[in-house]
Amino acid sequence: MALMNPAVAQDAAPLPATAAPRATETPMPQTPDPVSQPSPGVAGDAMPMPEAAEPSGTPTRLRAPETRSDLPHNLSPWGMFMAADWVVKAVMVGLGVASLITWTIWLAKSIELACARARIRRALATLQSSGSLDEASRTLSGRGGPAAFMVRSAEQELRQSSAALAYAGDGGVKERLGSSLARIEAQAGRRMSKGTGALATIGSTAPFVGLFGTVWGIMNAFIGISQSQTTNLAVVAPGIAEALLATAIGLVAAIPAVVIYNVFARAITGYRQLLTDAATGVERLVSRDLDHAKVPGSARLAG
Numbered sequence: 597m598a599l600m601n602p603a604v605a606q607d608a609a610p611l612p613a614t615a616a617p618r619a620t621e622t623p624m625p626q627t628p629d630p631v632s633q634p635s636p637g638v639a640g641d642a643m644p645m646p647e648a649a650e651p652s653g654t655p656t657r658l659r660a661p662e663t664r665s666d667l668p669h670n671l672s673p674w675g676m677f678m679a680a681d682w683v684v685k686a687v688m689v690g691l692g693v694a695s696l697i698t699w700t701i702w703l704a705k706s707i708e709l710a711c712a713r714a715r716i717r718r719a720l721a722t723l724q725s726s727g728s729l730d731e732a733s734r735t736l737s738g739r740g741g742p743a744a745f746m747v748r749s750a751e752q753e754l755r756q757s758s759a760a761l762a763y764a765g766d767g768g769v770k771e772r773l774g775s776s777l778a779r780i781e782a783q784a785g786r787r788m789s790k791g792t793g794a795l796a797t798i799g800s801t802a803p804f805v806g807l808f809g810t811v812w813g814i815m816n817a818f819i820g821i822s823q824s825q826t827t828n829l830a831v832v833a834p835g836i837a838e839a840l841l842a843t844a845i846g847l848v849a850a851i852p853a854v855v856i857y858n859v860f861a862r863a864i865t866g867y868r869q870l871l872t873d874a875a876t877g878v879e880r881l882v883s884r885d886l887d888h889a890k891v892p893g894s895a896r897l898a899g
Contacts, residue, residue: 687809719743806846813839
């Protein structure tokens with residue numbers, strides 16, 4: 597094996613081929629590698645990266661709430677009343693008038709009933725302590741009330757029937773007197789019950805009137821939702837609150853009316869019982885006088 601000369605071997609070694617740049621190609625711009633970029637924490641003299649701008653539609657915590665001109669600022673009962681629809685306003689005004697009527701009837705009827713009960717109790721005490729109809733008439737002379745009127749009616753019936761008592765007996769007198777006293781009793785009870793029918797009407801209809809105002813107001817609130825094309829609760833809540841205020845006023849008018857009506861119903865029932873006691877006392881005095889008239893030498897029915 598022949599040894600080669602190192603100089604010749606070095607000359608015979610192939611040279612690496614170098615690619616020459618083409619004349620027709622342009623060098624591509626090199627984009628910086630984001631990984632190789634220095635971070636602000638590493639390089640102190642590096643410029644900080646700009647913050648990404650957030651979309652215009654995204655709310656930020658630092659943004660102040662915008663004041664809506666279409667939202668009511670006064671949500672008090674008076675403010676909601678002034679901002680309500682005219683139908684809801686009419687319902688509220690009507691319910692307010694009904695509540696005023698309720699309390700007026702309560703005040704007037706309470707005074708009337710207290711005075712009537714006191715008067716009939718004094719008349720009952722007089723009828724129970726009197727020994728004859730004439731004595732009771734003298735005690736109750738100049739007084740008003742159903743009991744005094746019963747006594748005067750009994751005296752009138754006895755005067756008109758005195759001529760026929762000896763022949764027809766006292767059965768017809770008692771029958772006529774009973775019917776007369778029953779009519780006086782019914783008239784007094786009916787007079788005392790006057791005004792309680794309005795309480796019953798208010799108590800039974802006021803909740804439904806308030807509900808009508810609520811339905812009307814909520815209907816307008818949904819119409820406002822469709823017109824404004826928004827489901828924001830702050831836009832529709834005032835209208836719904838105004839509608840619910842009508843139901844609240846209806847309950848405020850109805851609940852006292854029902855309670856006061858029940859109280860007056862029990863009180864008037866007791867007053868009618870006192871009227872019945874007074875009529876019974878008058879009949880008892882008349883029956884006693886008729887019995888004493890049958891006694892020889894008695895002048896109980898004279899005059």
